[in-house]
Amino acid sequence: MEKSKQNKYDVIIDAAVRVIAESGYHKAQVSKIAKEANVADGTIYLYFKNKDDLLISMFNKKMGQFVDVIQGRIDQETTVDGKLRALIATHLEMLNRDQALAMVTQLELRQPQKEIRDELGKIVKRYQDVIAQIIAEGVETGYFRPDIDQRMARRMIFGTLDETVTAWVMKGCKYDMRTQVEPLHQLLKFGMVRME
Secondary structure (H helix, E strand, O other): OOHHHHHHHHHHHHHHHHHHHHHOOOOOOHHHHHHHHOOOHHHHHHHOOOHHHHHHHHHHHHHHHHHHHHHHHHHOOOOHHHHHHHHHHHHHHHHHHOHHHHHHHHHHOOOOOHHHHHHHHHHHHHHHHHHHHHHHHHHHOOOEOOOOOHHHHHHHHHHHHHHHHHHHHHOOOOOOHHHHHHHHHHHHHHHHEOOO
C-alpha cells in the first residue's frame, strides 16, 4: 500500500478504536468513524468491505503492533523470569497508556458473531504463541516444573492478564495498572516455579 493510502488506513483504524471504545461496536456507525477520521463516509469502503472487516482489520493491526512490542521486550531478556515479567509489564503498560484500545480489546474480543469471533481468535493466537514460547523455554531450562500442563499454563497467563485489564476497564480505568505488575509476576512465577 502506498504511503498516503497507508496513512489514511491508519487514521481510519485509530478513529475506529476511539469510536468503538466510546459507543461499542454495534452502536459505532461507519459515518461516526468517518467523521472521527475526517474522511467522507464512502472513503471507509475504499479500505474495508464493511464494518465487520473494519473491526477485524483494526484488531489485526493493533494486536499485531501489540505483539511486536511485547516480543521485542521479551527478546531483550536473557532469563525466563525476566521474559515473564516483561510480558506482564508490557501488556499492562501498553493498555494502561491507551484506555480506548483497552476498552475495545476487552469488550469486543467477546464478539457474539461466530465469524468475527473466529477471525479475532486467529489474531489472538499469535499472542498466545508468544506466551507458549516462554512456558516451553521455562520447562526446557528447568525453571518451570517439568510436569506442567503447558496449554493450561498458557491459558492461565493469558486469562490472568485479560481479567486484570477487564477489571480495570470495568472500574473506569481509575488506577494505574502498572501497580499490578509485581503482584501478578509473583503470583504467576511461584505458581509455576519448580520447588526444591
